[in-house]
Amino acid sequence: MSDAKAIADRLVKVKRLNALLTPVKELRKSLAEQAAAARPTGVLYGMPVAVKDNICTIDFTTTCGSKILEGYRSPYDATVITKLKAAGALIAGKTNCDEFAMGSSTEHSAYGRSIHPIDKTRVPGGSSGGSAALVAAGAVPAALGSETGGSVRQPASFCGVVGIKPTYGRVSRYGLVAFGSSLDQVGALGRSVHDAARVLSVISGRDPKDTTCEDRDPLRLPTVPESLQGFVIGLPREYFPPDLDPAVRRACDRAVRLMKEQGAAVREVSLPHTQYAVPTYYVIAPAEASSNLARFDGVRYGPRAEGASDVRDLYRRTRGEGFGAEVRRRILVGTYVLSAGYYDAYYRRAQQMRALIAQDFRNAFDRGVDLLFTPTTPTPAFKAGEKLNDPVAMYLSDIFTVTANLAGLPAISVPIGRVKGLPVGGQFIGQAFLEDEMLEAAYALERAVPATEEA
Amino acid sequence: MPGWETVIGLETHVQLRTVSKMFCGCSAAFGAAPNTHVCPVCLGLPGALPAPNGEALKHAVRAALALGCTIHAKSVFARKNYFYPDLPKGYQISQFEQPLATKGSLTFLAPERGLVTATIVRLHVEEDAGKSLHDRFPKATAVDLNRAGVPLIEIVTGPDFRSPQETRAYLQTLKQVLEYIGVSDCDMEKGSLRVDANVSVRRAGDSALGVKTEVKNINSFAFVEKALGVERDRQIAVLEGGGTVTQQTMLYDNKDNAVRPQRSKEESHDYRYFPEPDLPPLVLTPEFVAEQQSLLPELPASKRERFVAQYGLPQQDAAVLTAGRAVADYYEGVVHAGAEAKAAANWVMGEVLADAKDHTEALRVPAGSLAQLIGLVKGGTLSHQAGKRVFTELANRGGDPRTIAEALGVIQVVDPNAVAGWVSEVLGAHATEVGRYKGGETKLMAFFVGQVMKASKGKADPKLAQRVLEERLTS
Numbered sequence: 001m002s003d004a005k006a007i008a009d010r011l012v013k014v015k016r017l018n019a020l021l022t023p024v025k026e027l028r029k030s031l032a033e034q035a036a037a038a039r040p041t042g043v044l045y046g047m048p049v050a051v052k053d054n055i056c057t058i059d060f061t062t063t064c065g066s067k068i069l070e071g072y073r074s075p076y077d078a079t080v081i082t083k084l085k086a087a088g089a090l091i092a093g094k095t096n097c098d099e100f101a102m103g104s105s106t107e108h109s110a111y112g113r114s115i116h117p118i119d120k121t122r123v124p125g126g127s128s129g130g131s132a133a134l135v136a137a138g139a140v141p142a143a144l145g146s147e148t149g150g151s152v153r154q155p156a157s158f159c160g161v162v163g164i165k166p167t168y169g170r171v172s173r174y175g176l177v178a179f180g181s182s183l184d185q186v187g188a189l190g191r192s193v194h195d196a197a198r199v200l201s202v203i204s205g206r207d208p209k210d211t212t213c214e215d216r217d218p219l220r221l222p223t224v225p226e227s228l229q230g231f232v233i234g235l236p237r238e239y240f241p242p243d244l245d246p247a248v249r250r251a252c253d254r255a256v257r258l259m260k261e262q263g264a265a266v267r268e269v270s271l272p273h274t275q276y277a278v279p280t281y282y283v284i285a286p287a288e289a290s291s292n293l294a295r296f297d298g299v300r301y302g303p304r305a306e307g308a309s310d311v312r313d314l315y316r317r318t319r320g321e322g323f324g325a326e327v328r329r330r331i332l333v334g335t336y337v338l339s340a341g342y343y344d345a346y347y348r349r350a351q352q353m354r355a356l357i358a359q360d361f362r363n364a365f366d367r368g369v370d371l372l373f374t375p376t377t378p379t380p381a382f383k384a385g386e387k388l389n390d391p392v393a394m395y396l397s398d399i400f401t402v403t404a405n406l407a408g409l410p411a412i413s414v415p416i417g418r419v420k421g422l423p424v425g426g427q428f429i430g431q432a433f434l435e436d437e438m439l440e441a442a443y444a445l446e447r448a449v450p451a452t453e454e455a
Numbered sequence: 456m457p458g459w460e461t462v463i464g465l466e467t468h469v470q471l472r473t474v475s476k477m478f479c480g481c482s483a484a485f486g487a488a489p490n491t492h493v494c495p496v497c498l499g500l501p502g503a504l505p506a507p508n509g510e511a512l513k514h515a516v517r518a519a520l521a522l523g524c525t526i527h528a529k530s531v532f533a534r535k536n537y538f539y540p541d542l543p544k545g546y547q548i549s550q551f552e553q554p555l556a557t558k559g560s561l562t563f564l565a566p567e568r569g570l571v572t573a574t575i576v577r578l579h580v581e582e583d584a585g586k587s588l589h590d591r592f593p594k595a596t597a598v599d600l601n602r603a604g605v606p607l608i609e610i611v612t613g614p615d616f617r618s619p620q621e622t623r624a625y626l627q628t629l630k631q632v633l634e635y636i637g638v639s640d641c642d643m644e645k646g647s648l649r650v651d652a653n654v655s656v657r658r659a660g661d662s663a664l665g666v667k668t669e670v671k672n673i674n675s676f677a678f679v680e681k682a683l684g685v686e687r688d689r690q691i692a693v694l695e696g697g698g699t700v701t702q703q704t705m706l707y708d709n710k711d712n713a714v715r716p717q718r719s720k721e722e723s724h725d726y727r728y729f730p731e732p733d734l735p736p737l738v739l740t741p742e743f744v745a746e747q748q749s750l751l752p753e754l755p756a757s758k759r760e761r762f763v764a765q766y767g768l769p770q771q772d773a774a775v776l777t778a779g780r781a782v783a784d785y786y787e788g789v790v791h792a793g794a795e796a797k798a799a800a801n802w803v804m805g806e807v808l809a810d811a812k813d814h815t816e817a818l819r820v821p822a823g824s825l826a827q828l829i830g831l832v833k834g835g836t837l838s839h840q841a842g843k844r845v846f847t848e849l850a851n852r853g854g855d856p857r858t859i860a861e862a863l864g865v866i867q868v869v870d871p872n873a874v875a876g877w878v879s880e881v882l883g884a885h886a887t888e889v890g891r892y893k894g895g896e897t898k899l900m901a902f903f904v905g906q907v908m909k910a911s912k913g914k915a916d917p918k919l920a921q922r923v924l925e926e927r928l929t930s
Contacts, residue, residue, distance in 0.1 A: 056502040069501065076495050078502055175502040181732035210504050211734055288732055291536050294545020295499045299598070311596075315538055338536070338727035347729060 004028070004035040007048045007092060007140075014137040017115045019130040021053050022060050022093030030059050034090045042088025044202055049084055050134050050143040052127075053094040054101050055186065056175040057081050060091070064177050065099045065109035065127075068296045068322030070303055078175020079210065080144060080186050080203040087202045092140050095130030099324045100293065101151055101179045103127050104397045107388055108326045117159060118421060122381040125155030125397075128189065132159040135189050136423075142190040142199045148180045149281050150376075150401025152187035153413035157376035157425025160415045160451065162196040162442070163189045165401075167432045168408035169214040171200070172207030178292040180285035181212075183405040193414065193442045197221055200435070214433070222436040224443040229263035231441055234369035238274035239400055245379045247419035251455035252375050255416040255426045258448040259373070259441075269369055271360040274403060276353050278395055281402040283337050283350035289327075290334025296322065329391065358407040365431050371441050374400050376413040376425035400427060410435045412442050417455035424455060461687045462655050462664055463616040467629065469608050469639045470583065470647040471514040476604035477582040478505030478548065483606065485645055489599040497604035499543030504733050511606035514638040515555055515580045516739065516747045518608055521636050521754060522575045524559030526744050530579070532731035537724055541585035541598050549581035549609075551728040555737070561612075562756065563628035565621040573625050574613035580737075581607050602646075608638075614653065614664060619683035623676055626650065631755050635780045643675050652683055655700070656690045665690070666700040670714060672707045682707035686714050758783055766796035775804050781818065782808070788822030794829040802829055806846050819850040828856040841865035841913050867916040871923065874907070874915050878923045881906040892928055900924065 008028045011020055020027070031048070038045060051057060054064040056074035063069045081091060098108040106114040106129025114129045116122035117137040124133040128145025132155035135143050145152040147165040156163025165187045176186050186203060190196030198221060205218035235256065240249065260266055298304035298318030305317030323331070337346035364372065377397055387394040404411040409432055413425040426445065430438030476483050479496035495503040519526055533551035559575030585603035589596050610629070616622040630641040630648060641648040650673050655665035668690070673682045685707070690700050705714040753761070755777050762773035762783075777783045782803065789799040802825060811818055820828075828849065832842040837860055848859045860866050868874060881903060882889055892899045900921065907920040 062501065064501070072501070074495075074501065076500075076503075173502075174504050177501040178733075209506055211506050212504075212732075287729060291534050291546050291727070291729070294536060294538065295501070295543060297538065297540075297545065299540045300498065300543065301500070311540060312538075335727065338729055340725045340727075343727075343729070 003046055004031040004090070007031055007090065010139045011050075011092060011134070014117070014134065014139045016120075017117060017124075017130075017133045017137060018112050019096055019114045019124070019133040019137070019139075020050065020093050021063065021065075021096050021111055021130070026060070027093045031090055031092065034059070034085075038090060039086065039088045042086065044084065044198065045088030047089045047142065048092035048140045049089045049199060050092045050095050050131055050140045051081065052097050052101075052131050052143070052145045054097060054146055054177040054179075055080060055144055056177065057091060057094065060094045062094065062177065063111070064101070065097045065111060066322065066324070066327070067110040068302050068319070070110075072302055074175070076175065078186075079172035079207045081175065083203050083205075084144075084199075089199075089202070095128070095134060095143060097130055098127035098151075099327050100177065100289070101127040101146055101148055102289070102326050102330055104150070104154055104394050105382070105384070105387065106130060106155070107384060108324055110324060113384060116381050118423070119381070121383055122422070123158070123384050125158035125377075125381060127151040127155075128163075128187070129155045131189050132156050132161055132163065135159070135161045135191055138191070142188060142195045144199070144203070145187050145189050146176055146179075147185050147187045147405060148183045148285055149405050150398040152189060153376050153401050153411060153425065153427060154398060156189050156413045157415075157427075158381040158423065160418075160423025160425075161189055161191060162193050162415070162446070163187060163413045163425075164196050164200050164435075165404060165411050166200060166204060166219070166435060167410045168405075169212055170204050170216070170219065170410070170433065170435065172203075172210040172213045174207055174209040174213075178288070180288040181292060182288060183281075183285060185405075193412070193439060193446045196412075197439050216433070219435050222440045222443070224447065225440045227263040228259055228441060228444050231259075231264040232368055232370045233259060233264050233266050233441070234269035234364050234372045235266060236269050236271045236274065236364070236372055236374060238271055239374035244375065245419075247455060248375050248377075248379065248424055251417040251419065251424040252373075252426055254455055255445060255449055256373065259445060262444055262448055264441075267369070269364045269367070269372070271357075271364060271403070273353065273356045273360050277357055277403045277406060278399055280350045280353045280357065281398075281406060282333070282395060283346050284354060284406075286330040286334030287338050287347050287350075288334070290331045290338065293323075293327070293331055298322070326391070354406050357403060361403075361407045361409060361429070370431070371438060372429040374427045374429065376400060376427040380419050380422035380424055404429050408432060410438055412438055414442050414445050414449075415451035416445070416449050417451060417453060419455060423451075458659055459656050459691050460659050460661070461618055462614045462657065462667075463619070463622050463683060464614040464653045465610075465612045465616070465622065465625070466651045466653075467610045467626070468583075468649040469518070469610065469633060469641060471511050471606040471608060472637070472639050473508060473510045473514060473606055475508055475510075477508050477511050477580070477606035478604055481604065485647070487601055489597070490601060492601040493603070497543065498600060499545070505548060507734065507737070508606060512580065512737070512739075513747055514606070515578070515608050516744060517636050517751055518610075518633060518638050519556035519559065519578045520744070520748050521632050521751055522559035522561055522578065522610070524556035524575055524578055526556050526739060527553065528739055528741075529553065530555045530737045530739075532580075532734045532737065533728045534731050536727040539584070539587070540596065541587045541600070541603065543585065543600060543603055547582060547584060548731055548734070550579035553736075554579035561625065561629060561632065563625050565617075565624055567618060567621065571615070571621065571625075573615040576611045576613055578608055578610050581609060583607050614655075619680040619687065622652065622683055623680045626676060626679060628755075631778065635755055636751055646674075650679060652679075654683060654686045654690065656687060656694065665694075666702050668700065668702065669704045670707055671704060671717070674709065678707065678709050681709070681712055682714065685712060689714060752780065766790065766800070768796065768800055772800050772804065775808075776800060781816075782811075785818050785822055789826050789829070792823045792826030794826040795833060798829050798833060799826070806843060810846075810850050814850075820846060824849055824856055831856055831860065835869070835916060835918075836860070836867055837865060838867055838908070838913055838917060840908075841867070844913075865913055868911060868914045869916045869919055871919065874911075874919050874923050877907050877910045877915055878920065878927055880910055882927060889928065903928075
């Protein structure tokens, strides 16, 4: 089928980005088969959607960017994949990511780093960097990523595409390989708000296999609004610190001006617990990860280390060889914060802080603010290797995104301009399950802003 | 042991009798070929998520209600983290800080102390692990995950037992209650009821508890008593020798009836419990709990008391008849079908239970048939002996008691002429005994009646036979 061939050709053309993990031959074969079987009545009929490699697929291996799952093929499709297929979409291979979605640059992949489509010395962001790079390079109109602390929005911002993280519970997590279960959501990346939104609409909705997924109908897509008349947009002052990159600030200022011109009311708000978000996140996410990743022990699937003397040794060797440094670091941190004698000081306090952070947002929304607008990231895409040996610097690139995960809120990153040729993203954070309102604002901003022009 | 008091508390794991597993749709049945009742969820495959089994939750709530527990409107699943090859996810989904139920009690008959009430500290829901088979293959461990994810409740008592015998009596009462309400078959041999015991000893009169050990690997009710006795004796010997008891886990070995410390490497667990993020808190409405309460059958203790009051049975008979729900229901069926209560009790405790014992606990004679049979005996149509023969026929082949009795030819003969014939036959054959009877040995009457019954092949009405015998022997 020629469509399938054209889709595969576009993906093969950007092989230099190391964004796609699926071998070319396998990709071509599968796309041809899928195109032949796709349902012509589906709302995404024929649309290729690349999928982050931590989402289970029958058709391709699912490695999570890790050696410990090298060659692993899931016997079932994730619910989001089943829904995409039912809508007629074609699964356009699996995309590179930081190992088990732990990272902000796609440098922590066991299969090599992905390349920024505009500047090959830079990272595409992460952990859904492969998905963002493919969309930015025009190889696919949309892709699935996953979010635990900004892993869709941050790479979308770095690569100049749209990235949506839905409300926690909007999309089924069944088949998303868990990292931080209470934070994880599958998200959508697209060339435009519309491309990302229609994929999100298809994958959203109830799933009896995931009891944390709300019993709701799929998200209905809003229409593009005439103006932003009636919208009250809050600018949380903690997201515009004095040391914010001046070019990023300029891009945000311009976006705010354009929204005002469209009729939006803009006011400053405060989310006073913001400064605790990153430390809170780096207790809760690793704690859950330390438990979620316990199953990768070499006993039932995945590579098993040779030469173990007993079962303890088997675990030590398999996990020591199979996991990369960042994953090992987070498992250690997570194990520590859950340990007897430390649980109260770390995990319980982090949960208490998480509740306060969520309350900050409710307070802002209760005071009449519909949406919050912030920069998505403190800087544009950084250089490869720049933060690789400084984990805290790497963690801080998620400083504006982790809050939405901690509070379970929907958020979207929209391109709002360029800085020295590199894309910059602006973020809306919406109210729980009000993605439609958030998408309306994103449509309006997208229409108004000269996204490819210097800010 | 004089001068010492034993203190025991129990943690009992009970498999719930549900069709499917706790968090997936796989069969929870015992005994299938290894690793055939498995799916991505219970195999712990990447990306799979648990979805709770509503039936298991109903069972757990019923168990908690039957044990008089307070059911919490909100309880929280938690992960218990540890590595073992038969634990597919590397954690067990259990409950920790906020269990399903707390503060219950169970009253049981202790051999030495009479009625004792054990406190149920907590009852929570969890999933079972798989099974490691260390002797299946040489130098390798096989893992069967059919059991992984089977629903369990854990029932924790206070340190309320004072002897191994008493502990066993509690367990048997617990088993009886759980079987009654139909939530588990409580078969220790199949592992559907498993026990860990905390054991300590102290000088008689001391109020502080001694250092405790945990005894594991107890696989039958008989071993409960043995294992705990061995551990108690070991602790007393240590203390009497001037030593101290070390807090540790002891494994019971039934082959040589001994306990041994578990290797310390295996027990230094920090389970790192935390709330299970894949499952929302378990919220139970008052209506749901009330519905489960209304579905509880009469529990053994109240049934026993009712049998005493309603049927005029001795305590001992009532206890035997209410030991199992099936037998109790059967007994009441026999009475409701018209049998006299005491006679029915004797028949059920005698013929019925003996037959059931030989036939995998099956109650083979329908209650209605047994009631008819009891009526025939009571009314003199059948002798007791003949009744037993009819019962055996009924059990083996079924049918109508009277028809069977007729076919067997055991209907009692009440025709005086026929009986007189057998009496003549017997008196003629036993001239010596007739002489002795006439000489004053009247206790030989029983012998003559027996001979008449024998001659009549059990058909003669014994009362009539005696009357005729008396007439003939005194004339």
